[in-house]
Amino acid sequence: GAVVSQHPSRVICKxxxxxxxxxxxxxxxxxxxxxxxxxxxxxxMLMATSNEGSKATYEQGVEKDKFLINHAxxxxxxxxxxxxxxxxxxxxxCSATGLNEQxxxxxxxxxVT
Amino acid sequence: xxxxxxxxxxxxxxxxAANLPCNHSTISGNEYVYWYRQIHSQxxxxxxxxxxxxxxxxxxxxxxxxxxxSSTLILPHATLxxxxxxxxxVRVASKGGADGLTFGKGTHLIIQP
Numbered sequence: 001g002a003v004v005s006q007h008p009s010r011v012i013c014k015x016x017x018x019x020x021x022x023x024x025x026x027x028x029x030x031x032x033x034x035x036x037x038x039x040x041x042x043x044x045m046l047m048a049t050s051n052e053g054s055k056a057t058y059e060q061g062v063e064k065d066k067f068l069i070n071h072a073x074x075x076x077x078x079x080x081x082x083x084x085x086x087x088x089x090x091x092x093x094c095s096a097t098g099l100n101e102q103x104x105x106x107x108x109x110x111x112v113t
Numbered sequence: 114x115x116x117x118x119x120x121x122x123x124x125x126x127x128x129x130a131a132n133l134p135c136n137h138s139t140i141s142g143n144e145y146v147y148w149y150r151q152i153h154s155q156x157x158x159x160x161x162x163x164x165x166x167x168x169x170x171x172x173x174x175x176x177x178x179x180x181x182x183s184s185t186l187i188l189p190h191a192t193l194x195x196x197x198x199x200x201x202x203v204r205v206a207s208k209g210g211a212d213g214l215t216f217g218k219g220t221h222l223i224i225q226p
Contacts, residue, residue, distance in 0.1 A: 004156075034213045043200075044157065046213035059213075093156045095214075102214060104156035 002028045002098045006105035013084055013112055020080045021108045023094030029074035030096035035067070038091040038107075050077045084112045117201045122221040131188040133220050135201030138182040143205050146177060148186045150197040151219070157200065160186065196224045 003026040013019050023033055031052050036044040048069055049057045056069035068080040077096075081088055093107040118136040125131040137146065147162040161168055161175045163184075168175045174187040188195055200219040204212070 006156075036213075043216040043218055044151075044214075046215070049213055091154070095156075101159055104158070107154070107156045109154070 002026075002096070002101075002103040004094065004096050004103045004105040006092075006094055006108050008108060009106060010109045011111070013110070015085055015112055016083055018080055018082045019084055019110060020078055021092055021094075021110075023077045023079070023096065023105050025075045025096040025098060025103070028096075028098040030077075030098055031074060032097040033071060033077040034095045034097075034102065035069060035077075035079050036093045036095070038093060044093060081110065084110070086112045088112050117203055117217055119199075119201055119217065119220045121218060122223065124223050124225055125188075125191050127193060127224050127226050128190055131191040131195065131222055131224070133186040133188075133199050133201075133222060134183065135186070136183045137201070137203045140181050140203050141205075144203045145205070146175065146181075146184045147202045147204060147214075148173070148175065149200045149202065149214075149216075150195075150222075151200070152194075152197040157216075160199075191222075191224045193224050193226060195222065197222060 005024045007022045033050045035047045037047050038044045046059050047062045050069045050071040052071045052074050058064045066082055071077040089112045091107050095102045095104045145162050145164050148160040149157040151157045161170055161173050163175045177184045198219040198221050200216050
């Protein structure tokens with residue numbers, strides 16, 4: 001099946017700093033990528049839809065100025081959490097569309113201290 | 114997308130068949146039933162999907178009732194590695210991967226040794 005990677009897998013940062021998470025489709029081109037967030041003991045929640053070469057579409061309640069998404073190529077999307085705070089600590093998961101299905105990355109565990 | 118209802122948790126003995134039910138009584142004619150699973154601290158994994166016919170692949174079988182208001186995912190010989198949260202999602206497949214997925218709470222399947 002199609003492979004999606006994320007980097008880093010785990011990151012700890014101080015409050016007020018910014019963190020960038022990369023999502024790559026390794027063996028296919030993805031015109032659309034998605035970013036999800038998952039808090040402990042909860043389900044995945046869609047944050048935004050990222051289309052190559054255009055602005056991301058954010059779900060209601062997700063601040064676009066705080067969660068910057070860039071989808072510069074068909075194999076790479078990045079999520080930057082700006083001015084991170086402890087409440088941004090979460091499991092961030094991306095997915096990429098390929099062959100009419102969504103393939104998920106392994107996730108990035110963000111801890112803001 | 115139609116709403117789904119799943120039991121919050123289930124146990125199954127190792128080596129036995131695990132049958133996971135899902136109710137989707139408001140499913141529309143053009144909506145497919147998808148199953149994903151999420152092993153702890155990993156990204157979701159696609160399992161199987163179907164419209165109205167029963168489907169089987171190397172991972173599982175999907176049985177959809179004739180009225181399409183419910184379905185059952187069957188893992189024929191469960192192993193400890195099948196312990197995960199299983200999500201039943203109903204969506205219009207013609208959109209391919211163009212839309213983000215809406216995850217419910219899923220069923221936490223625990224395989225007992």
